[in-house]
Amino acid sequence: MAGKLPPWLRELGESIQVDNSVLEAMDLPRERFVDSSFNADTLAAQALPIGNGQTISKPSTVARMTDALMKCRPKKVLEIGTGSGYQTAVLCRLVDMVYTVERLRNIQLDSIRRLYRLEIYNFKALCADGTLGWKTNAPYDAIMVTAAAQTVPPALFEQLSPGGLLIMPVGEQHQELCVFNKSESGEITRRSLGSVNFVPLIAGVSD
Numbered sequence: 001m002a003g004k005l006p007p008w009l010r011e012l013g014e015s016i017q018v019d020n021s022v023l024e025a026m027d028l029p030r031e032r033f034v035d036s037s038f039n040a041d042t043l044a045a046q047a048l049p050i051g052n053g054q055t056i057s058k059p060s061t062v063a064r065m066t067d068a069l070m071k072c073r074p075k076k077v078l079e080i081g082t083g084s085g086y087q088t089a090v091l092c093r094l095v096d097m098v099y100t101v102e103r104l105r106n107i108q109l110d111s112i113r114r115l116y117r118l119e120i121y122n123f124k125a126l127c128a129d130g131t132l133g134w135k136t137n138a139p140y141d142a143i144m145v146t147a148a149a150q151t152v153p154p155a156l157f158e159q160l161s162p163g164g165l166l167i168m169p170v171g172e173q174h175q176e177l178c179v180f181n182k183s184e185s186g187e188i189t190r191r192s193l194g195s196v197n198f199v200p201l202i203a204g205v206s207d
């Protein structure tokens, strides 16, 4: 119910067109996903640092990406770039199971701890190079990549179910948030949701 949403999410819902279920899923204590203390306005509006030079996406971007992905009614989602775990938490509230891959071990461990503290358990986390996807559990109904690259890693299209959607920021200097649809026959089509600014997708794992 829109009336139950906190003011920052009500305002977000007035500024962009997204399903109410997405706004409800975003009603999480955002301050718990960042290490340092930020004031409420900053938390509500901006991308925030989460350590190791990485950022938690701004709420309007989380809302748009989640809303776009939910159009294919996914039950099983692969997320590349766990980061703070905020986007993971939002997805966990909307789908049955989230498989999330992060290349930085310390960031991954922090995110798992945060999700458990919020009593969110319907996810599996892997510390690995997400450009390779997570083959063991493939195929996925939908895939969300929260780091940018010049092209979509081919393994991700391979691990996407026919009829599924993949959303990812594509480009280097100038990035576009792209939604890719894989048809029943395996054909890929693409549309853009506009310009975005994400940290880069980096191949390989690091400790």
Ligand code: SAH
Residues within 6 Å of the ligand: 050, 054, 055, 056, 057, 080, 081, 082, 083, 084, 085, 086, 087, 088, 101, 102, 103, 104, 107, 128, 129, 130, 131, 146, 147, 199, 200, 201, 202, 203, 204
């Ligand atoms: N969705 C996150 C924000 C992600 S920031 C949130 O809600 O907080 C992007 C994340 O992608 C960073 O944590 C970065 O370490 C990770 N990343 C970059 N390249 C990667 C790769 N090849 N595989 C897995 N994770 C990667």
